[in-house]
Amino acid sequence: MSNLVSRSRRKLVATALATTTALALLSGSAAAAEWKYAIEEALEEVQGVYAQKFKEHVEANSDHTVAIFPFGTLGESADTTELAQMGAIQFVDLSPGFTGSLIPELQVFLLPYVLPEEPDILADFYKTSETINKELAAMYEQQNLHLIDMFPEGEVVMTTKEAVKAPADLDGVKFRVMTTPLLVETYNAFGATATPLPWGEVFGALQLNMIQGQENPMFFVESTKMYEVTDHITFTGHNTFTTAVAANKAFYDGLSEDDKAVVSAAADAAYEHIIEYQKGLQDEALAKIKEAKPSITVTTLTDEERAPFREAAKKVRDKFVEITGDSGKKILEGFEADIEASTKRVKGDG
Incomplete structure (x- = not known):
């Protein structure tokens, strides 16, 4: 029964959000849009700080605005993920702890004693890893999502x-x-x-x-x-707790090259900001x-x-x-190779 209620709620929310978007387009410039962004935390928490920096950059460098929806306003993580897949919202934070059931290979982030503990190595790894930014990113596409960014939120x-x-x-x-x-x-x-x-x-x-x-x-x-x-x-x-930022794939694919550049630059600015913000947190x-x-x-x-x-x-x-088969084994091997490369780069050994 709870699953049926949850699905019904998501449909109602999706309809309401879609209607709001349509009205905004009718009443304003078609070139400017409000992008909806749901997070799994409160505005004053790490995901909220990242999202606010992302919003700040988008709004300073385009005609678009970003509306941030903190945890609970659009439901639980499963709800906001589905809303993003449906296109009712444009951006969403979705941690592998929840999306691992959608994309089994993402559970590599949950393996104990695999990620390095050093913050500088972690920061380099998330930014440079081809396993994350190419192989895993391609798996998001199959779920109607486009991976924008991944970042660490601190030791669990x-x-x-x-x-x-x-x-x-x-x-x-x-x-x-x-x-x-x-x-x-x-x-x-x-x-x-x-x-x-x-x-x-x-x-x-x-x-x-x-x-x-x-x-x-x-x-x-x-x-x-x-x-x-x-x-x-x-x-x-x-x-270490990991968060991904993703966009609805159809929405992202439909953006102009200029808007894609704005999104990429906003993610870069938010990433650098959140890494610095977490020092001493x-x-x-x-x-x-x-x-x-x-x-x-x-x-x-x-x-x-x-x-x-x-x-x-x-x-x-x-x-x-066992769960992920050859695909997961390849991801794990690439994951560990990328961590080793980041370790050498940060420590000056490579």
Whole structure:
């Protein structure tokens, strides 16, 4: 029943947005348009900061305007992704944690202990990776989406009701994950009981003890007050949260060359801005959490303590290849080669 309700809601929203667009075109210049852009977070969070910089650049360099729709205004991530595919909105943020069910190869971003932890290497990798910007970009096209950009949002941390120092500490813990198969595999391998849930249900589920843990970047843990319903934060170093920005393919293909150049330049400006913006963001968020809840415990696992999690991650890697076949194996190999190239470039070894 909930899926039927969700589909009906998306159709109603799509119709309303399409009508608004048509009226705007009738009442104003056909050359200028309002581009609708839905994000998975609030305006003051990382995706919102990126989107506002994108909007600023577009509006300063064209006659177009950009309307940003924060999380919840057009539904959950599945809703906004479908609205973008339908062409009801022009731009959308869609993290691989949700779109991995649409494009299985995107789950490469969810593999634990594959992405580098160093921010400078990450920033170079997302910008220069041919695996991302060519191979994976082509897979978006098959879903009626055009990949505009990808960027990191910070190291993922676990927040739980009980302390976590080893996989055994996750035994019996119902751990919320995004609705994609590889995250289920990851937390089951880590010893927990993976529990897929839409984001809107997570706070209440933790409050009612229906689940006992979740993962997200530190800024999001702070802004969404996840620390109020969990007591322990653990840095395991297992992943970085990734976000993609995509456009409806038909919309993008129909843009003039000048407008495509505006979109590309806006994405470049927003990317540079968000990388700079995130410097120190994790520490600032953690300081706010500690001030709001002095009893919170924060643990960074040592290399020795991470070893059993790394060992468990091998099973997840095998599962990824099993799910995605030769295509996924090729993506993973290219992914790791691109990371190595970025590492050499940033460290001056290549």
